[in-house]
Amino acid sequence: MNRLKRMGPTRAVVFFAVLAALPSMNLAHWVLNMLVFTLMYAVMSSAWNLVGGMAGYPSLGHAAFFGIGAYTVGIWFQHHGIHSGYEPFLILPFVGLAAALVGIPVAAISMRTRSDVFAIVTITLLFVVQTLAFNLRSLTGGAQGLSIPAAPFSTATYERPFYDVLLVLLAVAMGLTWGAMRSKIGLSLAAVRADEDKAVGIGVRVQGVKLLAFAVSVGLTAMVGGLWAYYEGFVYPQFAVDPLITIAIVLMTFLGGRGTVWGPVLGAFILELAQQYFAYSLGGSQFYLIAYALVFLVVMLLMPRGIVPSIQERLRMRRRRRAAAAPPAEDSAPPGLPSPHPVTAAAGLGAASGQGGH
Amino acid sequence: MHALVQGIILGILTAGVYALMASGQTLIFGIMKVVNLAQGAMVILAAYLSYQLFASFGIDPFLAIPITTAALFVVGVLVELLFLRPLRKEDRSELSLLVTFAVALLLEGIMSVVWSTNVRSINTTYADASWTVFGYQITLVRLWAFLLSLAALGGLYLLLNRTRFGRAVRASVQNPESARLLGVQASRISAIGFGIGAATAAAAGSVFGLLYPFNSGSHYDLISKLLSIVLLGGLGSIGGAVVGAGIISVSSAVVASTVSPIWSDMTFFIVLLLVLLVRPRGLFGASARGAI
Numbered sequence: 001m002n003r004l005k006r007m008g009p010t011r012a013v014v015f016f017a018v019l020a021a022l023p024s025m026n027l028a029h030w031v032l033n034m035l036v037f038t039l040m041y042a043v044m045s046s047a048w049n050l051v052g053g054m055a056g057y058p059s060l061g062h063a064a065f066f067g068i069g070a071y072t073v074g075i076w077f078q079h080h081g082i083h084s085g086y087e088p089f090l091i092l093p094f095v096g097l098a099a100a101l102v103g104i105p106v107a108a109i110s111m112r113t114r115s116d117v118f119a120i121v122t123i124t125l126l127f128v129v130q131t132l133a134f135n136l137r138s139l140t141g142g143a144q145g146l147s148i149p150a151a152p153f154s155t156a157t158y159e160r161p162f163y164d165v166l167l168v169l170l171a172v173a174m175g176l177t178w179g180a181m182r183s184k185i186g187l188s189l190a191a192v193r194a195d196e197d198k199a200v201g202i203g204v205r206v207q208g209v210k211l212l213a214f215a216v217s218v219g220l221t222a223m224v225g226g227l228w229a230y231y232e233g234f235v236y237p238q239f240a241v242d243p244l245i246t247i248a249i250v251l252m253t254f255l256g257g258r259g260t261v262w263g264p265v266l267g268a269f270i271l272e273l274a275q276q277y278f279a280y281s282l283g284g285s286q287f288y289l290i291a292y293a294l295v296f297l298v299v300m301l302l303m304p305r306g307i308v309p310s311i312q313e314r315l316r317m318r319r320r321r322r323a324a325a326a327p328p329a330e331d332s333a334p335p336g337l338p339s340p341h342p343v344t345a346a347a348g349l350g351a352a353s354g355q356g357g358h
Numbered sequence: 359m360h361a362l363v364q365g366i367i368l369g370i371l372t373a374g375v376y377a378l379m380a381s382g383q384t385l386i387f388g389i390m391k392v393v394n395l396a397q398g399a400m401v402i403l404a405a406y407l408s409y410q411l412f413a414s415f416g417i418d419p420f421l422a423i424p425i426t427t428a429a430l431f432v433v434g435v436l437v438e439l440l441f442l443r444p445l446r447k448e449d450r451s452e453l454s455l456l457v458t459f460a461v462a463l464l465l466e467g468i469m470s471v472v473w474s475t476n477v478r479s480i481n482t483t484y485a486d487a488s489w490t491v492f493g494y495q496i497t498l499v500r501l502w503a504f505l506l507s508l509a510a511l512g513g514l515y516l517l518l519n520r521t522r523f524g525r526a527v528r529a530s531v532q533n534p535e536s537a538r539l540l541g542v543q544a545s546r547i548s549a550i551g552f553g554i555g556a557a558t559a560a561a562a563g564s565v566f567g568l569l570y571p572f573n574s575g576s577h578y579d580l581i582s583k584l585l586s587i588v589l590l591g592g593l594g595s596i597g598g599a600v601v602g603a604g605i606i607s608v609s610s611a612v613v614a615s616t617v618s619p620i621w622s623d624m625t626f627f628i629v630l631l632l633v634l635l636v637r638p639r640g641l642f643g644a645s646a647r648g649a650i
Contacts, residue, residue, distance in 0.1 A: 058452055060459070109631050113638045116393050116593060119455050120585045121630070123395070127582035128627045135620040243578060247463065250456060289467030296460035300453055301444050 008261075012174070019167055023160050032159040036231065038272040039166035040224050044245075045252040045264030046173035047220035051213040052250065053258030054177075054186065056193030057115050060246050061122030064129040065099045065218040067241035069225025072098060074146035074235040075139065085152045088230045089165050092223045099222030100215040107214040111207065114196075126243060133237035145236035148229060162231045166224075170265070173220055178261045185209055193259075221249075247296065248275070255299050257306025266307060271295075364494055365615030369608030371500040374507035375562050375569070377603035379580070380587040381514060381596045382558030388531045388594035389551035392442060392454040397584055398577035399465035400556050404430055404563025405572050406473055409480050419480055419564045420506065426560040434556025437461055438549045462577060470574040479571040503565040510561045511600065517554070518596075527551060531594065586630045592640030601641060605629065 019039075023032060044062065052058045072095045073088055080087070110121035133140050140146065153161060180186040188209040191199035199206055229235045248271065256267030278291050303310065383397040404426045411417040411425065441461060445453050487498040518524035529537040530547050538544055566572070566580075587606050591598025606626045614622035633641065 056452065058455060060455070106631070109634050109638075112634075115452065116387075116391075116455070117589060117634070117638070120393060120589050121634070124582045124586055124627055124630065127578055128624055130578075131623040135623070247459065254456070287467070287471065289463055289470070293460045293464035293467055297441060297457065297464070300457050300460065301441065304446065304449060304453055 008178075011262075012178075016167065016171060020164075023157075023163055029159070032163065034272070034276055036159055036162055036166060037276075038269055039163065039170055040228060041248060041252060041272050042265045042268035043166060043169045043173050043224050044221050044249045045256070045268045046170065046177055046261075047217045047224075048249045049253050049258055049260075049264045050173075050177060050180065050217040051210070052217075053253055053260075053264070054180065054189040054193065055210055055213050057111060057118050057210065057214070058250065059122045059214070059217070060119050060250070061124075061126040061129075062218065062221050062249055063242055063245035064122075064126040065103060065221045066225035066228070066245055067129055067133060067237075068099045068102060069095050069222030069227075070229035070235045070240040071133065071140055071146070072222070073226035073229045074148055077148045078146065082149045082152060086161070088151075088226070089161070092165070092226050095226040096219035096223040099225075100219040103218040104211060104215055107211055108207070111210050111214070123246075126241065126246065130237060130241040133241050140235075140237065143237065145234055145240075146229075147234045148232075150233055151230060162227060165227060169220065169223060169227075174261055174265065176216060180213075181261065185212070189213060190259075244292075247292070251296050251299065254304070254306055257308030257310070260306070260308045260312075263306050263308040360493070361615040362612060365612040366608055367494055367496065368500070368615070369611030370604065371496070371504045372569075372611065373603045373607035374504035374511075375565050376583065376587055376607055377600040378507040378510050378558055378562040379566075380584050380591070380599040380603055381511060382555035382562075383584055384588045384591065384594055384596055384599045385514075385527075385558070386552055386555035387588070388596075389527060390438075390442070390454075390548050391451050392458065392552075393451075393585070393593075394552075394555065395455060395458040395581060395585075396437065396462040396465060397555070397559055398580035399462040399469075400430055400433065400559040401563040401566055401580055402572055402574065402577045403433070403465055403469060404560035405480075405567030406469055406478070407560075408564040408567050409473075409478050412480050412482070418482065419568050420502065423506075423561050423564050426564050427557040430560035430563075431553040431557040434553040435549050437556070438552035442552070443545070443548075462581070466574050466577060473574065475573050475575065477571045477573045478567075480567045482568065499568050503569060506565060507562065510558065514554075514558065514596070523550070583626060586626045589640055590630055590633050592642040595640075595642040598640060598642030 022035065027035075044066070048059065048062055073091070076088070076091060106121065106125055107118075110118045134142055136142075151158070151161070180189065188199070188204045188206070191202075191204050192206050192210060196206055225240070229240070232239075252267035252271050253264045254267070255263075255271060256265065257263030274295070275292070278288050379397060379401055383394050386392055386394045386397075407426045407429060408417075408419040408422040411422045412419055417425075437458075441457050442450075442454055445457065482499075484498060489496045489498065489501075516524075518527060526537065526542045526547055529540070530542055530544055534544060570576075583606065587602040588599055589602075590605060591600070591602030606629060609629055610622045610625045613625045
């Protein structure tokens with residue numbers, strides 16, 4: 001049991017150390033490019049998980065906030081030149097803050113009743129933002145989009161700064177999830193997800209925690225959007241506000257396992273690779289769409305709980321069987337219940353999550 | 359003033375078609391507590407079917423409606439049997455959102471393979487005919503579409519209120535447990551109910567194809583409008599869907615004709631948020647159990 005408890009932080013340190021070392025291993029540009037996109041989706045899935053997985057309020061509009069982030073950076077570049085190339089990274093936190101401020105009123109209205117209403121309002125928001133991106137030509141450039149000056153990084157290590165920033169964002173997102181799960185906030189979110197009426201009854205401040213989770217979640221998503229715009233060098237409405245982004249994030253979270261720290265990241269790493277494969281091997285976007293929809297349906301129908309919870313369940317069963325076979329020695333906690341949190345874990349993730357604050 | 363009245367006329371005529379699409383969607387929610395995100399894709403599928411029937415056999419889209427409704431009824435029943443029935447009860451409402459989203463993508467993918475992504479329109483001989491009444495233009499196709507939608511809504515009303523099947527549906531919406539105890543087969547009602555929801559999408563879709571050019575991606579525009587209508591009226595309420603369609607179409611058309619078409623797409627979202635601010639469950643949303 002103790003060994004298992006220590007495994008979390010150790011795993012995180014190894015995971016991030018490997019990821020941080022990857023770019024210095026002389027990888028080809030297309031590999032790094034793929035890793036950048038994988039990290040983007042890992043951050044966004046982790047962020048979606050905060051509200052969609054932990055609170056049980058499935059947002060279908062996260063792509064709108066990705067687009068808002070992308071357009072914010074795009075519009076910022078219309079008024080600012082480029083010097084060292086690092087300024088866009090510095091404004092990312094403000095981009096996230098702006099998106100959270102846009103999202104809070106919408107969420108405050110739509111989160112009052114039930115998750116169906118929330119899902120519908122968020123998906124409607126997605127299409128409204130998309131239409132606005134096409135129509136507000138003076139601001140967004142309409143269908144022509146906005147172009148952004150290329151980052152003045154040397155071509156040999158062009159992806160490196162983006163990669164590093166994404167790694168930090170991923171650490172923040174995972175750290176926040178990890179921290180939330182071990183705090184009262186996570187407990188409140190779990191109560192909301194299990195039975196909101198009862199949660200209200202026992203005095204959980206449901207609206208507050210729901211809004212907090214949503215604001216953090218869309219803020220992170222918008223930051224990824226802003227970074228994406230800078231990385232790609234253009235913002236077209238059909239790519240910046242794309243329902244497929246929402247679908248990808250949700251699918252990754254469900255595949256890996258919602259409500260867990262590692263699930264969304266695992267899902268992103270599996271699916272982004274699959275996505276690249278489909279996109280290249282199936283060519284035209286139509287077959288790609290069919291393949292994607294089929295993968296989605298298979299995951300939902302055959303593995304609705306996701307990979308990580310299924311594995312956890314299996315491990316728990318094995319432990320229980322072993323405990324039943326051998327007379328109990330030191331471990332007294334009933335294995336079926338979630339174990340109390342280890343405070344000892346200060347390494348790796350703890351340090352990273354300190355940056356983001358809880 | 360002229361633009362305002364013209365906008366109201368256009369809005370009311372358009373509202374009929376949207377009311378028909380949305381009534382199917384809200385019926386599905388009432389019976390199964392499933393928000394069908396594939397409703398828009400089913401409308402477009404029906405539009406393509408009537409396009410094909412018109413292009414290949416010269417069948418008028420209005421006359422093609424029996425064929426498209428029958429086809430989409432089968433599609434709806436299949437979707438329910440294959441994708442919704444296997445979901446476990448405890449997370450059905452959450453997963454069904456995502457599953458129907460995936461079904462929408464699947465239909466979109468299939469449609470773009472079969473018909474490519476080029477914009478299609480059904481050009482009948484009467485497509486541009488219109489009457490001018492007191493200086494206001496009324497397109498004939500829109501008027502027919504409106505009347506047809508009213509007729510279809512009337513048919514749906516009769517089906518739900520005058521038949522044995524309708525009684526079973528209403529019973530299982532109001533109280534699923536009691537309905538089951540009294541011998542209503544919930545699974546059969548769900549499958550047929552989903553089929554009927556899809557069939558209303560088909561009737562509306564044939565008309566939609568006449569009114570607007572469309573391609574496989576058009577269902578995205580539709581779905582946000584349909585969902586707003588259903589939510590505005592209150593999930594599960596057919597009367598609410600009709601009223602919601604009226605409010606949203608008229609306000610969008612009025613904003614388009616008096617302010618600018620750019621903001622008309624934004625209008626329904628603002629209207630929706632305002633209504634939800636005052637009535638979180640929509641205008642006619644039942645607080646605890648559904649009512650049709």
